[in-house]
Amino acid sequence: MPVDLENSSTASGEASVSSTGNQNAPPKSTNKKKRSLPGTPDPDAEVIALSPKTLLATNRFVCEICNKGFQRDQNLQLHRRGHNLPWKLRQRSNKEVKKRVYVCPEKSCVHHDPTRALGDLTGIKKHFCRKHGEKKWKCDKCSKKYAVQSDYKAHSKVCGTKEYKCDCGAVFSRRDSFITHRAFCDMLTKESAKVQSEEPNLIEGMVKPNTESDPKVQPVDSSTSTPPTAVLAPALTKSTAAVSSSVSPGQSSEMPENSPQVVEEAPLSAALNGSCSSSSSSSGTGTKSSSVFASLFASSTASATLQPSQTPVLTDLMRAMAPPERPTDVGSSSSTDPIALCLSTNPGSSIFGSGGQEPRQYSQPAMSATALLQKAAQMGAAASNATLLRGFGIVSSSSSASAHEDSVRWSERSFESDNVSLPGLGLGLPCEGSSGLKELMMGTPSVFGPNKPTLDFLGLGMAAGGATPGVGRSALVPPAGGALDVAARAASLGGGGGGGGEIAGKDIGTSS
Amino acid sequence: MMQFTETPPPPLHQISSFSNFTMNKNQIHRTRPWPGFPSSKSFASFGDANCMEQLLVHCANAIESNDATLAQQILWVLNNIAPPDGDSNQRLTCAFLRALITRAAKSGTCKMLAAMANAHCNLVVHNHKFSVIELASFVDLTPWHRFGFTAANAAILEAVDGCSVVHIVDLSLTHCMQIPTLIDAIANRFEGPPRLKLTVAGATEDVPPMLDLSYEELGTKLVNFARSRNVMLEFRVIPSSYADGFASLIEQMRVQQLVYAESGEALVINCHMMLHYIPEETLNPSTTFSSLNPYSLEYYSSTSISLRSMFLKAIRSLEPTIVVLVDEDADLTANNLVCRLRSAFNYLWIPYDLVDTFLPRGSKQREWYEAAVCWKVENVIAHEGLQRVERLEPKSRWVQRMRNANFRGITFGEEAVSELKTMLDEHAAGWGLKKEEDDLVLTWKGHNAVFASAWVPAA
Numbered sequence: 001m002p003v004d005l006e007n008s009s010t011a012s013g014e015a016s017v018s019s020t021g022n023q024n025a026p027p028k029s030t031n032k033k034k035r036s037l038p039g040t041p042d043p044d045a046e047v048i049a050l051s052p053k054t055l056l057a058t059n060r061f062v063c064e065i066c067n068k069g070f071q072r073d074q075n076l077q078l079h080r081r082g083h084n085l086p087w088k089l090r091q092r093s094n095k096e097v098k099k100r101v102y103v104c105p106e107k108s109c110v111h112h113d114p115t116r117a118l119g120d121l122t123g124i125k126k127h128f129c130r131k132h133g134e135k136k137w138k139c140d141k142c143s144k145k146y147a148v149q150s151d152y153k154a155h156s157k158v159c160g161t162k163e164y165k166c167d168c169g170a171v172f173s174r175r176d177s178f179i180t181h182r183a184f185c186d187m188l189t190k191e192s193a194k195v196q197s198e199e200p201n202l203i204e205g206m207v208k209p210n211t212e213s214d215p216k217v218q219p220v221d222s223s224t225s226t227p228p229t230a231v232l233a234p235a236l237t238k239s240t241a242a243v244s245s246s247v248s249p250g251q252s253s254e255m256p257e258n259s260p261q262v263v264e265e266a267p268l269s270a271a272l273n274g275s276c277s278s279s280s281s282s283s284g285t286g287t288k289s290s291s292v293f294a295s296l297f298a299s300s301t302a303s304a305t306l307q308p309s310q311t312p313v314l315t316d317l318m319r320a321m322a323p324p325e326r327p328t329d330v331g332s333s334s335s336t337d338p339i340a341l342c343l344s345t346n347p348g349s350s351i352f353g354s355g356g357q358e359p360r361q362y363s364q365p366a367m368s369a370t371a372l373l374q375k376a377a378q379m380g381a382a383a384s385n386a387t388l389l390r391g392f393g394i395v396s397s398s399s400s401a402s403a404h405e406d407s408v409r410w411s412e413r414s415f416e417s418d419n420v421s422l423p424g425l426g427l428g429l430p431c432e433g434s435s436g437l438k439e440l441m442m443g444t445p446s447v448f449g450p451n452k453p454t455l456d457f458l459g460l461g462m463a464a465g466g467a468t469p470g471v472g473r474s475a476l477v478p479p480a481g482g483a484l485d486v487a488a489r490a491a492s493l494g495g496g497g498g499g500g501g502e503i504a505g506k507d508i509g510t511s512s
Numbered sequence: 513m514m515q516f517t518e519t520p521p522p523p524l525h526q527i528s529s530f531s532n533f534t535m536n537k538n539q540i541h542r543t544r545p546w547p548g549f550p551s552s553k554s555f556a557s558f559g560d561a562n563c564m565e566q567l568l569v570h571c572a573n574a575i576e577s578n579d580a581t582l583a584q585q586i587l588w589v590l591n592n593i594a595p596p597d598g599d600s601n602q603r604l605t606c607a608f609l610r611a612l613i614t615r616a617a618k619s620g621t622c623k624m625l626a627a628m629a630n631a632h633c634n635l636v637v638h639n640h641k642f643s644v645i646e647l648a649s650f651v652d653l654t655p656w657h658r659f660g661f662t663a664a665n666a667a668i669l670e671a672v673d674g675c676s677v678v679h680i681v682d683l684s685l686t687h688c689m690q691i692p693t694l695i696d697a698i699a700n701r702f703e704g705p706p707r708l709k710l711t712v713a714g715a716t717e718d719v720p721p722m723l724d725l726s727y728e729e730l731g732t733k734l735v736n737f738a739r740s741r742n743v744m745l746e747f748r749v750i751p752s753s754y755a756d757g758f759a760s761l762i763e764q765m766r767v768q769q770l771v772y773a774e775s776g777e778a779l780v781i782n783c784h785m786m787l788h789y790i791p792e793e794t795l796n797p798s799t800t801f802s803s804l805n806p807y808s809l810e811y812y813s814s815t816s817i818s819l820r821s822m823f824l825k826a827i828r829s830l831e832p833t834i835v836v837l838v839d840e841d842a843d844l845t846a847n848n849l850v851c852r853l854r855s856a857f858n859y860l861w862i863p864y865d866l867v868d869t870f871l872p873r874g875s876k877q878r879e880w881y882e883a884a885v886c887w888k889v890e891n892v893i894a895h896e897g898l899q900r901v902e903r904l905e906p907k908s909r910w911v912q913r914m915r916n917a918n919f920r921g922i923t924f925g926e927e928a929v930s931e932l933k934t935m936l937d938e939h940a941a942g943w944g945l946k947k948e949e950d951d952l953v954l955t956w957k958g959h960n961a962v963f964a965s966a967w968v969p970a971a
Contacts, residue, residue: 135941145941170645174938176662176693177652183692183737184644184730 045099047114052105055125056133106132126150144173564594564605565857568612572853572893575616583616597873600864607864607886608857611893615849618894639887640880641724644687644733650721650877651689653870655939656863656962659954660784660838661690662935663964665697666928668780671834671968672698672706675778679709681765683758684784687723688712691734699741706778707744710734713761714751719789719901720884754789755898757819762826769830778833785839785962788904792820794845795897824917828969835919835967837910841953841960844892844904856892859904860885862956869940907951907963920970921950928952 054060059069061076065083070076080087101117102124110116111127118124126148135145137152146152163171164178167187172178182188567590574583587609594605642650651657672678678698682688691710699705714727723730731747738745752761769779795818827835842859846852863885871878891902905913911921929945932952936943944955951965 144938170649174652174935176658176696176935177649179696180648180652180689180692181645183695184648184733188740189733189736 045101045117045119047117048100048102050102050105050124052128055105055128104128104132561601561604561857561861564590564601565854567593568605568608568853568857569850571609571612572849575612575619576849578619580616583612587613587616600868601861603882604857604861604864607860607882607889608853608893610886611890614890614894639718639720639722639883641722642880644723644725644730647687647721647723648689650880651686653877653881654866655936655943655954657686657689657784658935659932659952659962660964661693662932663924663928663952664690664782664784664836664838664966665694666931667836667922667924667964667966668694668782668834669697669701670925671966672778672780673701674703675776675833676706677709677775677777678706678780679711679768679772679777680780680782681711681761682782682784683713683786684782685719685786686721686784687727688730688734690782690784692737695734695738695741695743695745699738699743705741705743707746708738709746709748709777711748711750711761711765713753713758714749717753717755717789717901720887721880754786754901755791757790757823757826762823762830765827765830773831779830781827781830781832781835783835783837783839787820787823787837787910788839789901790820790823790903791818791898792845792903792905793818794847794903795900821913821916824913824919828917828919831969833968834922835914836964837914837967838962838964839907839910840904841907841963842904843906843909844902849893852892856889860889862959862961866940866942866956869942907948907953907960907965910963911949911951911965914965914967915970918970919967922966922968923950924952924964924966 057071059071061070061073062068063070063076063079063083065085068079070079074089077087077089099119101114101119102121103114103117104111104124104127106112106128109131111118111124118127129147130151133147135147137146137149138144139146139152139156141156144155146155163173164175165171166178166182166185168185170181170185172181567586571583571586571590574580574586590605590609594602594609596603596606598606640646651661668680680691680694682691684690688710695708698708710731712727712731727749731749735745735747750761750764752758765779840859843855844852844859846855864882867878867881871881888902891900914921929947929952932945936945936954942957944958946953946955946960948963951963953960954962954964
């Protein structure tokens, strides 16, 4: 602890004393008006104007040995003693030292005027920080922020002690928050209930809308000094509910625990529900914030499941997903070509089913959507490693038991129904050479890493390759609990989680 | 730092033209002062809010032109760059993404999406039903509501000075959360508290924040609280909806005016973020006309005046002592989806941005808070017609409406201003207070968030 040269009577400008700092610039207080204006210095004093930089410099005096910085030369000198370096403290001089005052460097500030200068350096420094500086110190308890560390320290000592406290235990730092709380808190109800003795059904009669009962003036409580409440004229209360007094002690506003909305869509079969629940139950991957796309795909596949007549749509989808120019061979393509996200541009392939209207007729002068997409893909690759896969992972997460069968059956069928081999899934970007997309799909390798193989691989599998039905099915049975549909065709990759892992891993490894 | 500037800064992001919605991206290049977004190197120069906005706009265009393939592609990409648990811009984008999917699903052509929407998987914005205590602390998380409360209370107190009976009509989104402080302030009035009457419109709609308590019970608590402050309070609920411009409330008030007109009772109309739900001109009049029952049909059909303007004229005819109008300062009325999307995107970043300053990730309150914003996004983007109730208008348009209804603006007192400054000082550093003509504007990082204005009948 450096010696505080309290009685050296400010021999140098820098050596002013910190302990008096608070006198001239008190912390913000609500009773400012009562104080006399700060900063009415001795007119003879020497006025010092420092630049903000000089003012805020914290380590102007640096030790050449250890690089430690000091605010004051005197303190550095004391420090030098420890290094056995020559040092020199200024001696107290006998001649009268001219008083110095300091002005605030901020031109718009009242303390910029020499007539309102502050008497010590620390004071002006704190003033400058408080009024014109950034509030860097934040109280963890109440989030108040301070520009000066000492203010912060002082606050944190008393934080929590000068608060408004409700009988229920809640604590407030602001009066209006407290009042709002207090008005609605049950503690108030209980308290006032003690001094009241009305029949509880009074209010019930009054509050009913459209009540025909004449809500005339009810003397509420003659024992208390509160005036009786009156109710508006009967004519006016038609279709109104009037509450003129309160009783109901102990009526508590319990908030019913809101259970997440359970969706029960009658027309949907178990499979759909299954896939829904699968997306919500996918929290195994740590996604309570499951991405929107998860449901999109979950249900898109599910809807196909529902309506066998619609399988063509799905097939379409699958075909669409296959890169047009490379329709076959899973193995080679998965190891060489990052088809992952190849996008269909085939007419009629739209998931949206808007069949004919393929032409994209919207104009954008600045940047084409494709360019945007590519850019965004790059950024997506770098930025979000999780969501994409999470999204797809969800599709494949476990479904309810009832859905299980359907799913399996469906996937069986789809395996039989076509030989589409490369169900790449994704965007309609030109598939050749869109390196951005590659990245997007392949993401950061870590995504494919072992941390969450089961779910993600299923999703990804879609992109990566086909499988023999047999494998697909067996893959469906394991832990994923009848994982779904589309994913199944890729089951050899991602399938039951365990087995397929390495293949996909390799695949990724080479491509990324 | 809190700012208090007399001169409004130039609007930084305005929709330059309604017709030209496929604008050049460079034309409305926004320079947002919010920090911390593109700092991450992975986002390169492109990964900013502008890019996301562009993608959303493209997606909206694709959906509107039924280009399902393209829409889906963009949705895909957006999904990748905007995780729901990302930074504030990503969460903002995610909210719009959800809304766009909902919208796409609603147009019947997209069967897959429709199936998804039916399944409601995770698209449904789940709005918490607040207990009254939760709501009380919720409105105090930010100055968003308290700003209006404080400004309004100060103006009301000044206006009803000396009145022995004060009738307050509270049209507030926040379920009377303003009233306790008003009671408290009025209880300490020098000449003693007046008799208070409080009339609220019984909410029939589910607009967040939602309360799990009936208004009757709420009124009981308020009456009880008032009594504890020695204030006599009468509370009544008039079932009335913004959808028809609070027709039944107005009707009741008219009857009452006949009774009390001579009594010298002060009438205060306090409108807190509620009037923007009243249908305005851009809502197709034919639907409005057929399904609603405004005050007087002949009048309505003979002119093209909106319910919103009619409502203001109606309250003007009640000769109120003061009308306080507090609302969010944005324009979400455009019929064109893309315009609306841009406008909403350039306003609703504020709640997402500021939430980081006071609520930790994963907290319940934050979930509720963001769900409410999400709800708003969905309402603006996914819905049309009567379902689309979030029809914010900028301050300037409200001022025009009020003047057209023959109101005159009054200035907020110095007391109000200094109280607001103190309050803002206790919140995060991004908040600011601005004075624009007679009105006060709450700003976040220099951008207008909420305005407060006070009005009296013009001579």
